[in-house]
Amino acid sequence: MDHTKEIPDSPEGLADYIADELGCPVTIEDVNHRIISYSKHETKVDDARTATIMRRKVPERVVNGLWKEGVMGELFEKSSPILIPPIPDIGLGNRIAISVWKNKEVLGFIWAQTDEMKVTREQLETLKQASQVAARYLLKQRDQKRKNEEDVQVFLWQLFNGTITSQKEIEKRARQVELSLNDDVCVVIFEFMEAIPPTVKRHASYLTETLHQRNIAGRIFDDNHLYLLVRIKEETEMDTVPRMLIEDFNKKLQERSGFGEIRAGYGKLCHTPKELHISYQQAWKVLEMKIQHPEALQDTYDFQNLGVYQFLDEIARLYERDGFQNKTIEALRAYDHVNKTYLLETLRTFLSHNSNSQRTALHLHVHTNTLLYRLKRIRDITGVDLNNANEKTKLFIDLLLEV
Template structure:
């Protein structure tokens, strides 16, 4: 082909200059070109263009594709096609994200996505020559990105080892942590916490790649480091403002799980994060707390359905410790024993009614609505509960103990 030798020659002359390669591809195609890595960060872009669209301008200014543009490309099915195949894709104008006409292709090594090439084709009549040029450009860019990967691989392994030291608390020297953080370009200033996502199936390479991709492209939180461990994705998250940190982390967890469901059809993906600290010495505590949230969400799916944060656990934080203490002391709540015995003899639901009533903060109307019974029926059951268990619902101490003991009883029943 007439342009093939030009591109190949340009590549040889710009082995250490991805900018020169972008310019050469743009010259052959006759339109502006952007080369991105797999997470939509700019590798290079062609210079001296005019009439560029808003999406390209914003991408160049930020050195990364804006999140709303990435979301729009997914919603219009463009990213799915680029992930699934290695052929150039003609992309029509998408007004709502400021994107003009494009010719796009994924850059690959076998089935692994290394990056993307985007050519702004406004006014260009795309033909078979352009498609062939994009295919050749993809092969040339892959060589550059593979070299970049090789340089980063050893650094990444050392960074993972450092992250594990932080997660396990094996490194407690503040000055050494600061030195290694600087060495591996990990910003450990500000508010830090650990977030953990737990997958219910084996983590294939495709799932890992997409999970990594999402952590790089969602902008609510700043990911300092990440690691995959069996069926978990562990993230170190940093924010500058403690007041906004919890809200930002919750938004990140919910959007991450939602997008994994939308794009990879994961229906049972759980996420959680530990407390937020201003010292990297506390990262191991935050990690343990995130794991505990996941453990308790599994143990109490109804009570902790919407819990993302260690702070959200409330009394559930201590429920297993209380259960172990009660077991050691052979403690039993007499009121609950009497009510349970009554239920067994009469096939009634007084114990369940008591739990719902306490769950609803002693609100008769909410409890009755939850159980789909009339308030008069609920009031009758509550009267029987008072009599059988000798319970005073005006005694806050007694109600609190009943509630905790009911939670422990439920967890023991589920464990049988």
């Protein structure tokens, strides 16, 4: 039966209409799981629905559970209704769900909580027709959201580049684009190894809207980079929130899109948005150092944890200006060349492993006694004192600059 003319055009009326046709509670969401409308049909609702309505957004644990069970992957692939059996771990009962599409883009979802998994052909047809009506509203909402995002992105670029220095002007612009900057913030940058394909960008965009919802204040996609403005509610969270966000983002993007690992870094915590250009520059420095020293900095994301790597570029410029050479390194290089030995590489590995003999020997695939003999030869040839922290630090820096 064709009910197209009878279907209400408003989101609220549409939810009630579907609920009456199917005889069960209905929720209409946008693509980022924010509630657009829900029906008044509220008998025997499950925990997932209750939590969603209370928060006006599907809880993150429910979204994660739906992805884990393959439900979201199917909804992003199909335009026809799907039947979903209960998922007790996230408080979800029986569901019928359908994606709302426009061309090749998912705009949102319609969910119906059913008592059983039996659905008539007419009910499925009702859902299909309702999704077409919902698309009209969700399309308008998406277009408005994109316009707002463009305004936010222009503002963020100004903050990241330090082109707005007046606190009053910053507060005025923030109100205009409806961006809250009351909390402390930092900049997180993700660097993809290649231009972001449209499908991966959709997944990445989806994740920034659904992952760590309370922390992500703004985002910018630019070529093969994703820039995030991240809120930090408590200063103690600075040690955990950005790292957790980066690791969760990487993990979930790999699971859902198959895209390879992404480099990431973040800068200082800013108590005022006027400092954001510093956090932005520091996040970039992390990425630059991770490219130059991938093994040593593989698990480093925080600029503050770069240690001596923060200053390598500045030291290199001084060395280039003064024509400096390290005599210990030159002596070992000459000795290795004549005797076909590997003392310089041994020293480099020893210092990079924090002078730990066992770890160094394991990395070099030699016996510990062999390593100790090589270290003695290094001392004999150069006179360096490997128990002197000052000498070791200087050697370590000079060796890093040679990579």
